[in-house]
C-alpha cells in the first residue's frame with residue numbers, strides 16, 4: 001500500500017511516499033529554517049505562508065521521484081496535530097483536497113506518533129511493545145508504545161521541551177537558530193564537568209521532566225560571567241548543558257523500561273540527533289541489557305516519511321478522516 005504523506009506542523013514542509021509503512025519511495029523536504037534564523041525562532045505567519053508556497057510543488061515532486069502516477073497512490077495522510085495551528089492547517093487542507101480530487105482515503109496522523117514511527121523505517125524488525133522517548137522542539141514525552149496505535153504517556157515535560165532548551169541556550173550564546181546542532185558541535189571540544197547545572201525532579205510523577213530551571217541557570221551563568229568581565233568557556237558550557245539535558249532524559253527512560261519490563265527502547269525527534277544523548281543512550285542500553293533504536297539523523301527531524309509510516313498502521317487500525325478533518329495545536333497522543 002502506497003501512501004502520500006504530508007507534514008507541515010512547524011518549519012519543515014514535506015511530502016513523502018511510503019510503501020506498507022516501512023519502505024520510503026521518496027521523501028521531499030523543504031526546510032524553512034534559514035528564513036526564520038534572522039528572527040531567532042519560528043515566526044508562525046511566515047511558516048504558514050511558506051507552507052502554502054511549497055506544498056503543492058513538493059507533492060508533485062514526490063509523485064515524480066517515486067516514478068508513479070497520482071492514480072497509483074492508495075491513500076493520503078497528513079500530520080494534523082500538534083503544531084503551529086496556521087502551519088498545520090495548510091497541510092490538512094491540502095491533504096483533504098488531494099484525497100477529494102484523487103478519491104482516496106484520508107488518514108490523520110498525530111505528529112509525535114509520526115516521530116516514533118521514524119524508527120520503523122530505520123529498523124524493519126522493530127515492533128511494539130517498546131518504550132519511546134520523543135524529544136523535539138515542541139514536545140518531550142516518555143511514551144509506552146503498547147501497539148502501533150495504542151500508546152500511553154508515562155511522563156512529559158512540565159514546561160519547556162528539550163529542543164526549546166537547546167534553542168534558548170544557543171540564542172544566549174549568540175549561535176544561530178535552530179540551536180541544537182550548533183550546541184552539539186560546540187560541545188565537542190568542551191569539558192562537561194566545568195559547569196554544574198541543575199537536573200530537575202518534579203513532584204508527583206517520576207517520569208515528568210522540567211527544563212525551565214536549566215534554561216534559567218544557563219542564562220544567569222552567561223549574564224553573571226559577562227557582568228564580572230570574566231571569560232566564558234563556551235565549549236564547556238555547551239558540554240555541561242548537554243550533559244544536564246542527557247542526565248534528565250536517559251536515566252528516566254531506562255528506569256521506566258525496567259519498571260514496565262520493556263526490553264526495547266526507542267528515541268525519536270529532532271533532539272535525538274544529539275551526539276552526546278545518542279552516546280549516553282547507547283551506553284546505558286548496553287549496561288542494562290536493553291535493545292536501543294535511534295533513527296539516523298535524517299529521520300530525527302521533521303519529515304514526511306515518518307507520517308507515511310505511522311499512517312499505514314493507522315489505516316490498518318481503521319482510522320480515516322472525513323472531509324471535516326480539522327487541525328489542532330495540541331492533542332493527546
Ligand code: KG4
Nearest residue numbers: 136137138163178180270271273274301302
Ligand atoms: O523534531 P524537530 O525537527 O521538530 C519538532 O517537531 O519540533 O525538532 C527540532 C528540534 C530543535 O529544537 C533543534 O534545535 C533540535 O531539534 N535539534 C537538536 C539537534 N539537532 C536538532 N538538538 C540537540 N542536538 C542536535 N544535534
